[in-house]
Amino acid sequence: xxxxxxxxxxxxxxxxxxxxxxxxxxxxxxxxxxxxxxxxxxxxxxxxxxxxxxxxxxxxxxxxxxxxxxxxxxxxxxxxxxxxxxxxxxxxxxxxxxxxxxxxxxxxxxxxxxxxxxxxxxxxxxxxxxxxxxxxxxxxxxxxxxxxxxxxxxxxxxxxxxxxxxxxxxxxxxxxxxxxxxxxxxxxxxxxxxxxxxxxxxxxxxxxxxxxxxxxxxxxxxxxxxxxxxxxxxxxxxxxxxxxxxxxxxxxxxxxxxxxxxxxxxxxxxxxxxxxxxxxxxxxxxxxxxxxxxxxxxxxxxxxxxxxxxxxxxxxxxxxxxxxxxxxxxxxxxxxxxxxxxxxxxxxxxxxxxxxxxxxxxxxxxxxxxxxxxxxxxxxxxxxxxxxxxxxxxxxxxxxxxxxxxxxxxxxxxxxxxxxxxxxxxxxxxxxxxxxxxxxxxxxxxxxxxxxxxxxxxxxxxxxxxxxxxxxxxxxxxxxxxxxxxxx
Amino acid sequence: xxxxxxxxxxxxxxxxxxxxxxxxxxxxxxxxxxxxxxxxxxxxxxxxxxxxxxxxxxxxxxxxxxxxxxxxxxxxxxxxxxxxxxxxxxxxxxxxxxxxxxxxxxxxxxxxxxxxxxxxxxxxxxxxxxxxxxxxxxxxxxxxxxxxxxxxxxxxxxxxxxxxxxxxxxxxxxxxxxxxxxxxxxxxxxxxxxxxxxxxxxxxxxxxxxxxxxxxxxxxxxxxxxxxxxxxxxxxxxxxxxxxxxxxxxxxxxxxxxxxxxxxxxxxxxxxxxxxxxxxxxxxxxxxxxxxxxxxxxxxxxxxxxxxxxxxxxxxxxxxxxxxxxxxxx
Numbered sequence: 001x002x003x004x005x006x007x008x009x010x011x012x013x014x015x016x017x018x019x020x021x022x023x024x025x026x027x028x029x030x031x032x033x034x035x036x037x038x039x040x041x042x043x044x045x046x047x048x049x050x051x052x053x054x055x056x057x058x059x060x061x062x063x064x065x066x067x068x069x070x071x072x073x074x075x076x077x078x079x080x081x082x083x084x085x086x087x088x089x090x091x092x093x094x095x096x097x098x099x100x101x102x103x104x105x106x107x108x109x110x111x112x113x114x115x116x117x118x119x120x121x122x123x124x125x126x127x128x129x130x131x132x133x134x135x136x137x138x139x140x141x142x143x144x145x146x147x148x149x150x151x152x153x154x155x156x157x158x159x160x161x162x163x164x165x166x167x168x169x170x171x172x173x174x175x176x177x178x179x180x181x182x183x184x185x186x187x188x189x190x191x192x193x194x195x196x197x198x199x200x201x202x203x204x205x206x207x208x209x210x211x212x213x214x215x216x217x218x219x220x221x222x223x224x225x226x227x228x229x230x231x232x233x234x235x236x237x238x239x240x241x242x243x244x245x246x247x248x249x250x251x252x253x254x255x256x257x258x259x260x261x262x263x264x265x266x267x268x269x270x271x272x273x274x275x276x277x278x279x280x281x282x283x284x285x286x287x288x289x290x291x292x293x294x295x296x297x298x299x300x301x302x303x304x305x306x307x308x309x310x311x312x313x314x315x316x317x318x319x320x321x322x323x324x325x326x327x328x329x330x331x332x333x334x335x336x337x338x339x340x341x342x343x344x345x346x347x348x349x350x351x352x353x354x355x356x357x358x359x360x361x362x363x364x365x366x367x368x369x370x371x372x373x374x375x376x377x378x379x380x381x382x383x384x385x386x387x388x389x390x391x392x393x394x395x396x397x398x399x400x401x402x403x404x405x406x407x408x409x410x411x412x413x414x415x416x417x418x419x420x421x422x423x424x425x426x427x428x429x430x431x432x433x434x435x436x437x438x439x440x441x442x443x444x445x446x447x448x449x450x451x452x453x454x455x456x457x458x459x460x461x462x463x464x465x466x467x468x469x470x471x472x473x474x475x476x477x478x479x480x481x482x483x484x485x486x487x488x
Numbered sequence: 489x490x491x492x493x494x495x496x497x498x499x500x501x502x503x504x505x506x507x508x509x510x511x512x513x514x515x516x517x518x519x520x521x522x523x524x525x526x527x528x529x530x531x532x533x534x535x536x537x538x539x540x541x542x543x544x545x546x547x548x549x550x551x552x553x554x555x556x557x558x559x560x561x562x563x564x565x566x567x568x569x570x571x572x573x574x575x576x577x578x579x580x581x582x583x584x585x586x587x588x589x590x591x592x593x594x595x596x597x598x599x600x601x602x603x604x605x606x607x608x609x610x611x612x613x614x615x616x617x618x619x620x621x622x623x624x625x626x627x628x629x630x631x632x633x634x635x636x637x638x639x640x641x642x643x644x645x646x647x648x649x650x651x652x653x654x655x656x657x658x659x660x661x662x663x664x665x666x667x668x669x670x671x672x673x674x675x676x677x678x679x680x681x682x683x684x685x686x687x688x689x690x691x692x693x694x695x696x697x698x699x700x701x702x703x704x705x706x707x708x709x710x711x712x713x714x715x716x717x718x719x720x721x722x723x724x725x726x727x728x729x730x731x732x733x734x735x736x737x738x739x740x741x742x743x744x745x746x747x748x749x750x751x752x753x754x755x756x757x758x759x760x761x762x763x764x765x766x767x768x769x770x771x772x773x774x775x776x777x778x779x780x781x782x783x784x785x786x787x788x789x790x791x792x793x794x795x796x797x798x799x800x801x802x803x804x805x806x807x808x809x810x811x812x813x814x815x816x817x818x
Contacts, residue, residue, distance in 0.1 A: 003627070003628050017632075019628070019630055021625075021627035021628055029627055030625070030626075030627050032625065032630055034630065034632055035632075036559070036561065036632045036633045037501065037558070037559060037633070037635075038600065038604065038619075038635060039501065039558070039589050039592060040592045040595060040600035040604065041589075042603060042604060042608065043592070043595045043599055043600045043603045043604070044591040044592045044593075044594050044595050044600075045591075047594070047791060047793075047794065048591075048791050048794040049709060049790060049791050049794070049795075051709060051710050051711045052791075052794065052798075055749055056588055056591075056798075059503050059505070059587065059588040059589060059655065060503060061503050061504060061505075062502070062503035062504040062505020062506065062507070062508050062509075062656060063503075063504045063505070063507075063508055065503075065505065076711070080711065106511075110511070133518075142515075145514050145515055148511075148512075148514070149514050152512055156740065158744070159744060160740045160741045160743065160744045160746055161737070161740050161741070162512060162659075163505045163508050163509055163512065163656050164505060164655060164656065164751065166740075166741045166744070166746040166749060167744055167746060169710055169711055170711045171711070174710075174744050174745040174746040175717070175744040175745040175746075263610075264609055264610060267610055268610055268611070268612040269608070269610045269611045269612060270612060270613070271605050271611060271612075271613040271617045271618070271619075272617070272619075273617050273618070273619055273620050273623045274619065274620070274623045274625060274630040274632065275619060275632065276619050276632060276635070278604075278605070278611065280610070283612075287612070370714060372711070372712065372713070372714065373711060394609070400790055401709075401711070402790055402791065405609075407608050407609050407610055409610060
């Protein structure tokens with residue numbers, strides 16, 4: 001049987017690896033998307049004091065440490081049975097909204113955007129953030145750098161450090177904000193709304209007005225009819241910080257809505273011997289392998305799935321963008337994976353509007369941002385929406401609050417099956433009679449980027465320019481053809 | 489025209505935070521791109537490991553290497569980049585000291601695999617499958633890297649020229665180092681090999697809180713109290729690691745009322761962070777009786793290893809916890 005290995009270069013970067021096997025007719029028989037690393041946080045955190053978890057699990061992912069910090073802080077609230085005062089909750093959600101806006105900006109412009117802004121056919125050497133700056137000009141690049149800078153600056157102001165904060169505690173946060181800080185947060189939040197509106201307009205101008213791009217987005221290659229997951233508030237509006245987890249089926253109908261503490265009733269993880277990462281799936285539907293459809297428990301947890309799982313968005317301008325999104329793409333739910341980039345910008349606008357809402361909340365400067373726990377700790381689950389998917393932390397402790405068990409289901413991991421399916425589908429669509437097309441490489445890569453996979457959460461690599469080399473081997477292992485991507 | 493110096497940035501077992509820290513130098517990243525020919529940086533630009541392999545030894549001027557070494561691929565990359573680089577820098581806490589993921593040395597591979605793939609409450613694995621470095625799929629053999637028992641620092645794997653402290657390093661320090669390297673390549677003197685490129689004072693020296701003579705009777709855990717915003721956190725009874733930790737961050741955590749957790753590693757001259765912390769803690773306890781001091785530390789600090797070696801277990805004198813069974817201790 002012929003094999004095509006899509007390796008990180010020389011199989012030595014540990015970023016993910018794909019082996020595609022061809023049958024006698026040269027058609028795709030199977031594709032394996034492998035994750036080559038594991039770090040074992042769930043094991044070495046046992047024995048640590050639970051209150052260290054926001055700081056320990058920050059280091060699961062340096063791209064979205066705020067997400068782990070927040071999920072951990074919420075798990076500690078539940079563990080110690082302590083109610084966070086309203087100002088504490090609002091401060092957490094404010095910082096989290098700033099983080100979301102910053103992170104989505106990084107992804108759209110530096111990691112995912114180059115495909116669209118510089119162009120999917122541009123030379124690999126230009127398809128990076130420097131190429132984006134070249135293309136859009138320093139004026140726009142300055143807006144992007146300002147947005148990232150402002151976000152990091154405010155996260156540091158509120159939560160100690162721009163990467164790896166040190167702020168969350170059971171019952172609240174370590175420090176609130178004063179009026180002077182609030183004013184600055186509000187001012188930069190208003191800039192963030194303008195930036196989000198600008199980014200959505202840029203998407204309309206660059207992508208939606210280009211038929212080739214629209215065809216690519218709506219085409220079949222990355223279209224997967226899976227379940228969609230996302231956190232919602234009491235009115236079924238998206239919320240990143242708190243709420244119930246709602247899952248809609250491939251037709252958009254509510255399948256389940258559950259409290260984070262009940263995640264084990266809904267989710268299970270499948271193990272394969274050829275990869276270090278597990279495959280979460282919906283328990284009641286079951287693991288049917290890497291297939292989509294209503295009978296397969298595979299689901300997505302992405303900006304796109306969050307829009308699918310919600311009935312609306314809670315802020316006015318983002319709601320308009322939400323309506324335009326579904327109207328343009330033919331109604332709910334949307335299964336076109338590449339539309340995730342657009343969904344991310346809709347969320348960027350929501351995050352920026354929510355940021356200003358919270359920064360202008362009369363309670364936000366209240367000194368009552370923390371409650372000292374008094375109950376005996378035992379068990380707690382905390383869930384937030386990470387930019388890359390629903391993130392769950394589950395802890396058990398002894399009566400002193402020393403961890404005895406830790407379980408984590410992290411953002412990107414939710415999407416392992418859909419990402420693997422996207423790889424396989426791209427291969428099936430593009431490889432026929434043993435011929436590999438040049439387009440395969442970019443198609444596979446663009447499939448990854450839409451999910452914004454951050455395998456730092458389970459392994460260590462970042463999204464972005466995934467360097468690849470495809471080797472087409474004959475039946476005896478001889479290399480017939482070598483194609484490369486993102487190589488000079 | 490003289491060719492630009494060649495720069496490589498690489499990540500091994502790391503979280504990506506060091507990459508974000510480099511990007512956090514904002515528009516100055518364009519200066520870096522202008523000053524260097526960046527030959528490898530997987531996160532932001534084209535990576536060319538094949539080309540690195542083909543390069544003459546010592547042809548990369550500087551390699552900033554972040555992440556620790558925990559599997560066979562990362563070990564290979566450390567060896568490759570050492571061979572190809574004139575100056576190899578252990579960049580950030582993981583490469584320097586092992587960092588928080590280095591706490592995995594308290595467990596071993598078998599314990600990690602057993603929990604993650606068999607015992608975790610969400611796992612559904614009735615056949616007890618665990619990932620295999622080599623697996624015979626129906627269509628052919630699949631490979632994944634060998635997961636080692638022990639997390640190692642970069643200098644436990646290859647010789648390292650310099651260290652950059654921090655989890656992650658602060659943007660200001662990164663930029664200062666880049667400028668120093670540019671000057672060094674232009675003929676300015678470089679620091680002696682083995683230097684940690686950071687300040688040689690402690691976080692306490694940068695902290696604006698007031699230190700008194702007040703002595704404490706007991707340590708408290710962070711969830712148990714709300715400290716005031718003006719006095720030394722350690723003197724208020726919280727285990728703040730500022731006394732042993734290298735400066736450079738500007739005491740950011742104490743500014744938001746959180747104790748320093750030691751992410752910049754041991755200060756200059758401190759061989760073992762944990763030992764230094766123990767001495768520091770003893771100095772603020774209101775007692776001269778060694779037995780009472782020990783009792784106060786034990787009562788208030790239920791996890792000494794995780795507290796004193798949070799960022800440095802692989803590099804510490806302990807190196808790791810005892811392995812169950814016949815761990816090969818790579």
